Amino acid sequence: MVSPPDTSKTTKLERYNSYLRKVNSSSSTKIVTSTSKILFRTTLLTAVVMILFFTINHPSLSIATTRRPRSLLSSPSFGGAAWEKQVRKSSTPRSPTGISVLVTGAGGFVGSHCSLALRKRGDGVLGLDNFNSYYDPSLKRSRQQLLLKNGIFIVDGDINNSGLLKKLFDMVPFTHILHLAAQAGVRYAMKNPQSYIHSNIAGFVNLLEVAAKHADPQPxxxxxxxxxxYGLNTANPFSESHRTDRPASLYAATKKAGEEIAHTYNHIYGLSLTGLxxxxxxxxWGRPDMAYFFFTKDILNGKTITVFRSAEGQKDVARDFTYIDDVVKGCLGALDTAEKSTGVPGGGKKRGPAQLRVYNLGNTSPVPVSKLVSILENLLSSKAKKNIVxxxxxxxxxxxxxxxxxxxxDFGYKPTTDLTSGLRKFVKWYVGYYGIHLKSESSDGIKDV
Ligand SMILES: O=C(O)[C@H]1O[C@H](OP(=O)(O)OP(=O)(O)OC[C@H]2O[C@@H](n3ccc(=O)[nH]c3=O)[C@H](O)[C@@H]2O)[C@H](O)[C@@H](O)[C@H]1O
Structure with missing residues (x-):
């Protein structure tokens, strides 16, 4: 027996078509009685009337049904007086010299820290985040709560939603965008390549389109x-002038593509663009998908961690781990030295050349991953079970x-936090946030290293 169509939500048409296909192909149609035919026609008519009524009353949703990717169908609605009040209040600078910044990815690690720092000095900050489930969304929601307590509102939405972006730029004359929303993670790109294209390429282009052609003033x-x-670049330390045409992951390739896309929008539309x-x-408040974070969790749970070493005879696998406060200073420095865009709002020709920059924000001091593990072991008073591969x-x-x-x-960037001091602060936050009691503790709850 063919079940009746589910006419709920936005997939009505799709489901109804599939229902009709099923009805047509089913042998049971041959034996339908005239009563069931009448019932069927009545249902069909009712459904068509309902769809027409729905489409007239919800034009934006009808577009979503036919054109937007499925992920956006679940985007929460936006608008309404209370929502608009929050948007305006959050984005209005408190300081007379303050700037007004749209921070994409404000529910993320770097985004939440930068938003708080901007707000603290009196700038207007509006967040935008889709709160996806790449990692525990409850951590993102906790950051959102923290920001809200500090007067920062985060709009629940996706950077691919041009209707939402246009509405925000219609409401607020943002001077700057701090664009941090992205699909992060180097190794995850092999599992879910499309998510990198969706956020790091399509989303970025969508944001630049609205900034270049719709926003007035252009931010x-x-x-x-x-x-x-830098991918397979071997010259080091890495300088901005080094080769970046050999990315080792799709993540890296999408970020490199972002730098080229930035060049295009700067060249054609005069957008002032700075890549960090x-x-x-x-x-x-870091990212649970990163090694230092899940190593901490696994060491505390007595779970084996996998530590990478490089090929025989080469250096240890090492990273220039950079502490969040140093990166925040770099982001604010870049915002403060960013010049105005020179394009004509509406997407016309630029009035003159605009600023196009790219900067390294690192710590200038690489540390082997094996050393990262031993620092954590000391701070956590626990020995790691290691599988070295x-x-x-x-x-x-x-x-x-x-x-x-x-x-x-260009803006006085000078990292000041070494890995041991930074991890100490991380562990202190981690045990507090997750309510963990360490075996052996010093006065501040963390073992001295
Ligand atoms: O600078 C960036 O642009 C990127 O930094 C970060 O990538 P990575 O530097 O790779 O950080 P992360 O995964 O923490 O691995 C750290 C170290 O642990 C090693 N590592 C990792 C996993 C594991 O199981 N074992 C291991 O030894 C691993 O080999 C590595 O040596 C961001 O995630 C990324 O989004 C991007 O922002």
Whole structure:
């Protein structure tokens, strides 16, 4: 027997078509009685009337049904007086010299820290985040609560939603965008390649389109690139002038593509664009998908951790781990030195050349992953169970090391936190956030290293 169509929500048409197909192909149609035919026609008519009524009353949803990717169908609605009030209040600077910044990915690690720092100095900050489930969304929601307590509202939405972006730019004359929303993670790109295209390419282009052609004034944009763009580069420390045409992962390739896309929008539309190459950023409120975070969790749970070593005879696998507070200072420095865009709102020709920059934001001091593990063991008073394996060919690179002289020259960027001090602060946050009691504790709850 063919079950009746489910006419709920936005997939009505699709389901109804499939219902009709099933009805037509089913042998049971041959024996339908005239009563059931009448019932069927009545249902069909009712459904068509309902769809027409729904489409007239919800034009935006009808577009979503036919054109937008499925992921956006579940986007929460936006609009309404209370929502608009929150948007305006959050994005209005408190300081007379403050800037007004749209922070994409504000529910994320770097985004939440930057939003708080901007707000603290009196800038207007509006967040935007889709709160996806790449990692535990409850951590993102906790960051959202923290931001809300500090007067920062995060709009629940996707950077691919141009209707939402246009509405935000119609409501607020943002001077800057700090674009941090992205699909992160180097190794996950092999599992879910499309998510990198969706966020790091399509989402970025969508944001630039709205910034270039719709926003008035056109904002200056500072955005997150990545140290991973250096890929198979062997010259070090990595300088902005080094080769970046050999990415080792799809993640890196999408970030490199972002840098080229930035060039295009700068060239054609006069958007002021600054890309920041972050080097393995860590700290309190960090990302659970990163090694320092899940090593901490696994060491505390007595679970074996897998530590990568590079091929025989080469250096240890090492990272230029960079503490979040240093990166935040770099982001604010980049925003403060960003010049205005020079394009004509509406997408016309630019009035003159606009600023196009790229900077390394690293720590200038690579640390082997084996050393990261021993620092954590000391801080946690627990011995790690280690499975040491050769680094798999899954997008990883053996070594990163930043030369930050350009960022230092242009906006005084100077990292000041070594890995031991930074991890100490991370562990302190971690045990507090997850309510963990360590075996042996010093006065602040963390074992001295
Ligand atoms: O700078 C960046 O642009 C990127 O930094 C970060 O990537 P990575 O530097 O790879 O950090 P992360 O995964 O924490 O691995 C750290 C170390 O642990 C090693 N590692 C990792 C996993 C494991 O199981 N074992 C292991 O030894 C591993 O080999 C590596 O040496 C961000 O995730 C990424 O989104 C991007 O921002």
């Amino acid at each position: 200056a944009i500072v955005w997150a690139s990545s140290s991973s763009v 190459r972050f080097f393995t950023v860590y700290g309190p 050769r680094m798999p060919a899954n997008g990883d690179v053996p070594y990163t090391h930043a030369n930050v002289s350009l960022a230092h020259h």
